[in-house]
Amino acid sequence: MTSTNLPAYCFYKVFDPEPPKVMTFDQHYLLYSAQGGIRLEAEDRYWILPPSRAAWIPAGTSIKIELTHRVTCCSILYDTDFINSNILQCQVLAMPTYAREMILHTRRWGPNQEILSDHAKQFFITLSGVCSELAQEPSEVWLPKGQTEAMRRALEFTQNHLGDKKSFAEIAAASCMSERSLTRIFTQETGLTWGQMQRRMRMIRAMELLGTSEDQIVNVALDVGYDSISAFNRAFKDFSKVTPSEFRNRLSQLT
Numbered sequence: 001m002t003s004t005n006l007p008a009y010c011f012y013k014v015f016d017p018e019p020p021k022v023m024t025f026d027q028h029y030l031l032y033s034a035q036g037g038i039r040l041e042a043e044d045r046y047w048i049l050p051p052s053r054a055a056w057i058p059a060g061t062s063i064k065i066e067l068t069h070r071v072t073c074c075s076i077l078y079d080t081d082f083i084n085s086n087i088l089q090c091q092v093l094a095m096p097t098y099a100r101e102m103i104l105h106t107r108r109w110g111p112n113q114e115i116l117s118d119h120a121k122q123f124f125i126t127l128s129g130v131c132s133e134l135a136q137e138p139s140e141v142w143l144p145k146g147q148t149e150a151m152r153r154a155l156e157f158t159q160n161h162l163g164d165k166k167s168f169a170e171i172a173a174a175s176c177m178s179e180r181s182l183t184r185i186f187t188q189e190t191g192l193t194w195g196q197m198q199r200r201m202r203m204i205r206a207m208e209l210l211g212t213s214e215d216q217i218v219n220v221a222l223d224v225g226y227d228s229i230s231a232f233n234r235a236f237k238d239f240s241k242v243t244p245s246e247f248r249n250r251l252s253q254l255t
Contacts, residue, residue, distance in 0.1 A: 004111045006079075006109075006111065006113060006115075006116050007078070007079045007081075007082035007116060007121065007124075008076065008077065008078045008079065008082055008083075008109075008116065008120075008121070008124035009076070009077060009106075009109055009110060009111045009113065009116070010074065010075070010076050010103075010106040010107050010108075010109055010110055010111075011073075011074075011075040011076075011077065011110070011111060012072075012073070012074050012075075012107045012110065013072075013073055014070065014071070014072050014073075015067055015070070015071045015072075015073060016067070016070055017067050017068055017069055017070060018066075018067050019066070020039075020041075020064050020065065020066040021064065021065055021066075022062060022063070022064045023062075023063055023064075023065060024060065024061065024062045024063070025057065025059060025060075025061075025077065026059055026060070026080075027059055027077040027078055027079055027080065028056070028057070028058055028059050028077070028078040028080060028083065028085050028087075028128075029055075029056075029057040029059070029061075029075065029076075029077055029078075030054055030055070030056055030057075030075065030076040030077075030078070030103070030127075030128075030131060031049065031054060031055045031057060031073060031075050032053075032054040032073065032074045032075065032076075032095065032100070032103045033049050033050065033051050033052070033053060033054070033071060033072070033073060034051065034072040034073065034074050034100075034104065035051055035070075035071065035072035035211075035251070036051060036067075036069045036070055036071035036072060036211065036212055037049060037050045037051060037068070037069060037071070037207070037208045037211050037212050038055075038065060038066070038067060038071055038073070039065070039066040039067075039068065040055060040063055040064065040065055040066075040090070041063065041064035041066075041145075042057065042061055042062070042063040042064070042090040043061070043089060043090055044144065044145055044147075045090075045142045045143065045144055045145060046142060046143045046144075046145060047090065047092055047141065047142045048092075048141045048142070048143075048204045048207065048208060049092055049141070050141065050204075050207035050208055050210075050211045051211040051212075051251045052094075052095055052100065052211075052247075052250055052251055053092050053093065053094060053095060053139055053141065054092070054093050054095050054099075054103065054131070055090060055091070055092050055093070056085075056087045056090070056091050056093060056131055056135060057090050058085065058087060058088060058089065058090065059080050061089075061090055063090065068212075069212045074103050074104055074106075074107065076103065076106055076124070076127070078124065078128060082121075082124075082125075083124075083125060083128045085128065085132065086132055086135075087131065087132060087135045091135050091138040091139075092138060092139045092141050092142065093131060093134040093135060093138060093139060094134065094137075094138075094139040094240075094241075095134070096134075097250075099127075099130050099131075099134065102123075102126075102127050102130065103127065105123070106123065106124065106127070109124075140200065140239075141204050141207065143155065143159075143197075143200070143201065143204070144189060144190050146189065147189050148185060148189070150175045150176065150177050150181075150182070150185065151175075151185055151186070151189050153174060153175040153176070154171055154172075154174070154175040154177075154182060154186070154194075155197070157171055157174040157175065158171055158194070158197065158198055158201060159201055162198070162201055162202050162205055162223075162224050162225050163222065163223050163224060163225045164225070165225055168182075168183075168194055168195075171194065182194070199235065199239075200239070202224040202225055202226070202235070203224075203235065203236060203239040203240065205223070205224050206220055206221075206223075206224050206232075206236060206244065207240070207247070209223060209224070210244055210247055210248045210251075211248075211251055217229065217232075217244045217245060217248075220232075220244065221244075232244070
């Protein structure tokens, strides 16, 4: 990204798909996906950044970014001396309409500005405060990396078979573990049961599909393992607070 002495600025760009890239920023980095989905790897987790979500990445955090589809990014970078951020770890934030509008509003203050007006400075500060408030209820669109080889195999096998309705016994066999042992390490390493983790994987994958494809919602439901559209709608709304149709419709409102 462009080097600048501005205390804060917006970096708006359309990116084509590209392989994973490891990056570290000296500034606090607010990465907003206006269109398309982004995959992040930071700390001990994999993060999915679907459209309408934003990731707050504290300065100095090493992240791996993967773009599997064409993506429109609206990023904001903050000098660490400009704001006092209380977000100490990478978090994905669910951005309500007003917050998304604020992010897109900052496009007028790009890295090529010579100076930043007092109005612009206050706007950036206010937006950082909004992010701090939203970070109190982060979006749970993350998956653990797995601390042990057995857990990594279990997570990968589950992720690769979301639509196949694999049983827990099959997951355990693929992980070369007994069901009892796998149950224990799932709880120890993730704080979730395998069923809860599978459901999260399905919802995250559904968000990706709804944001990056034009598939009918019933096909998205089938792809992530739901035979009943009503059951899929209930699960999706419980996870994201909106129905699949509402989620997709909101994506077209702000770009």
